Structure formats: C-alpha cells, structure tokens
Amino acid sequence: MTLPNFVKPVLDQAADLGLMAIFFLVLALLVKGAKAWSDARAAAEETRINLILYGVDQVLMTPIVVLIAAAFAQTVHAMGWDAPGAALWDKFGGIATAFIAVFLADFLGYWRHRLQHSALLWPGHAVHHSDTQLTWFSLNRMHPIDRLGTILDLIGLTLLGFPTWAVALAVMVRHYYGAFIHADVPWTLGRFSWVFNSPAMHRWHHARDEEISGKNFATVFSVFDRAFGTYYCPGPCTVPLGIEAPMAPGALGQYLYPxxxxxxxxxxPVETH
Ligand SMILES: [Zn+2]
Ligand SMILES: [Zn+2]
Structure with a gap:
C-alpha cells in the first residue's frame, strides 16, 4: 500500500518534534531535577495553545512562506540578477559559505526582529511574546502575520546569491538554535556569550517590562546586539515574562489580537474648554 504524498513529511515533522521534545526534557531533568516536572505542568496550558499555533503554521504558513520565497528566487533568476556574492561563495567553498550564510541570515533576522518591535508591527509579534512560561516550544508561538516576516530573511539571502542548500542550512541552524534559546534553562553561556546568544539572553527579551524586551534581537549570535547597542544580559533572567497588554485567552484570542x-x-482625545 502506498501512502498519500503528504503523509511522509507529516511523519518526518512529528519525528523531528518528538526527538526535540525528548532532548529538551532530558536537558530540563539534568539541569532542574524534579522541578522540571512542576515547570512542565505550569507550562502545559500555554504549550497546548502553542501546539495549535504550530499545527496551523505548518499546514498553512510554511507552504506559503516557501512558495513566496521560491517564486521570488525564480523571478530574480529569470530577470538575470547577478548577485554580487554568488561568485564569492563559489570561491569560498562549502564550509565558509555555510558559516557566512548562517551569520548573514542572523544579521538579517536581527533587523527584521527589530522591525517586528516597531509600533506598527508589534501587535502581530506580541503573540510570540505573550507566553508567560517560556519553553523551547515557545519558538512556535507565532501569529501568521508575524511569520510572513521571515520571508524577508529568505529574500535577503537570495539577493546575496547563496545557493539553495546554504539558505536551507541557515534556516535549519537558526530553527534549532532558536529552540535552544527559548529553553527554560538559566544558562548565560559564560565567555561564549561574547559571540553566541544564550537562553538567559533571550529570556530577558521575553520580559514583560517593555524596556527590557526591547533588547537581544538576534537568534544565534550575540555580536549584532553588542554592535548595535541592544545587548542586555546581567545574568539569568529573574523577572516576569509575557506582555503588558491584555490578550483574550486561548488560541483564538492569539489570532484575533493584532x-x-x-x-x-x-x-x-477629550476636548477641554
Ligand atoms: Zn521579539
Ligand atoms: Zn522568542
């Protein structure tokens, strides 16, 4: 019996998610011991909402993002766009190209994320920030409108002439590292934090206090936040997480909020005489 075409990607995705869940559960048990269970119970309701948003994202938004990015790449190639970087990546070879693709994707993601914190786009991005019990899975708490923003990263990498495999690798690295920095562990990464983002650093980004959440925008590298004056990590994050504005409960409340x-x-304005 042959399975319908859509079954294999769904099974692959489920297996990937299952492995990540096991990895982060073991990590939480090693770091927090029995407290990992009570923390997981406290995060259960928000995780349920995140699962709904994740499911809709996978079925609806991922294909749309991939289609738009692919259509853009095709149009750019058909128009004969001579990407300034394309010849360079050929010369640099695979390993250097892979590293530069991840680095530049993070640079583009940094500025895209700063835009998402602008007054206009914040209502869409606030959904990602509404989680008060941040876990690795909170990465997937994203409003469809906010998700469209990731197309900008892909368009930037295409214009820079990266081969498709390097773009896919950059997306994958930032996805898994993104899950890591959302994990509920107090790690600041010590000296590595001079270069790399840490779970503590991103947790500060999810602080309820908007003055603090306006910091730490990159995913993999901390160097962009350091260079552009948005780095903030005095130690493990100890403040309440979430957003100030009231948001209706449940997944529907998340979808309707923006x-x-x-x-x-x-x-x-009230008129005064
Ligand atoms: Zn943000
Ligand atoms: Zn986040």
Missing amino acids: LQVWFSPRPQ
Whole structure:
C-alpha cells in the first residue's frame, strides 16, 4: 500500500518534534531535577495553545512562506540578477559559505526582529511574546502575520546569491538554535556569550517590562546586539515574562489580537474648554 504524498513529511515533522521534545526534557531533568516536572505542568496550558499555533503554521504558513520565497528566487533568476556574492561563495567553498550564510541570515533576522518591535508591527509579534512560561516550544508561538516576516530573511539571502542548500542550512541552524534559546534553562553561556546568544539572553527579551524586551534581537549570535547597542544580559533572567497588554485567552484570542489592535477605533482625545 502506498501512502498519500503528504503523509511522509507529516511523519518526518512529528519525528523531528518528538526527538526535540525528548532532548529538551532530558536537558530540563539534568539541569532542574524534579522541578522540571512542576515547570512542565505550569507550562502545559500555554504549550497546548502553542501546539495549535504550530499545527496551523505548518499546514498553512510554511507552504506559503516557501512558495513566496521560491517564486521570488525564480523571478530574480529569470530577470538575470547577478548577485554580487554568488561568485564569492563559489570561491569560498562549502564550509565558509555555510558559516557566512548562517551569520548573514542572523544579521538579517536581527533587523527584521527589530522591525517586528516597531509600533506598527508589534501587535502581530506580541503573540510570540505573550507566553508567560517560556519553553523551547515557545519558538512556535507565532501569529501568521508575524511569520510572513521571515520571508524577508529568505529574500535577503537570495539577493546575496547563496545557493539553495546554504539558505536551507541557515534556516535549519537558526530553527534549532532558536529552540535552544527559548529553553527554560538559566544558562548565560559564560565567555561564549561574547559571540553566541544564550537562553538567559533571550529570556530577558521575553520580559514583560517593555524596556527590557526591547533588547537581544538576534537568534544565534550575540555580536549584532553588542554592535548595535541592544545587548542586555546581567545574568539569568529573574523577572516576569509575557506582555503588558491584555490578550483574550486561548488560541483564538492569539489570532484575533493584532486584528483587534489594528482595526479597533482609536480613542478620541477629550476636548477641554
Ligand atoms: Zn521579539
Ligand atoms: Zn522568542
């Protein structure tokens, strides 16, 4: 019996998710001991919402993002775009190209993430920040509108002329490292934090206090935040997480939140005589 075409990618995805769940469960048990269980119970309700957002994202948004990025790449090639970097990547060879692709993808992601914190785009990105019990799986708490922003990273890498394999590798590395920095472990990574982002650093980015959450925008490297004045990591994060604004509970509340903010009538200034 042959399985329908869509079954294999779904099984692959489920296996990948299962392995990641086991990895982060073992990590939590090693770092926190029995407290890992009570922390997991505390995060259960938000994880349930994250699972719904993740499922919709995989079925709806991932194909849309891949299709738009592929259509853009095809159009650029058809127009004869001579990417300035393409010849360079050929000369550099595989390992250097892979490293530069991840590094530049993180640079583009840094600026895209800063844009997502602008007044206009924040309502969409606030959904990612609404999780108060951050776990590795919180990476997948993302509103579809916010998710469209990742197309900018792919467009940037395409314009720089990276081969498809290097773009795919950069996406994969940033995805797994992204899960790592959301993990509920207090690690600052010590001296490695001069170069790499840490779970503590990203946890500060999820602080409820907006002054603090306006820091630490990159995913893999800390060097961009250090270079552009947005680095903040005084130690393991100890402040409440989430957002200040009220958001209706459940997955539906998450989906509706940005639309409510964008389309609700603004309060009129009170006239004084
Ligand atoms: Zn953010
Ligand atoms: Zn995050």
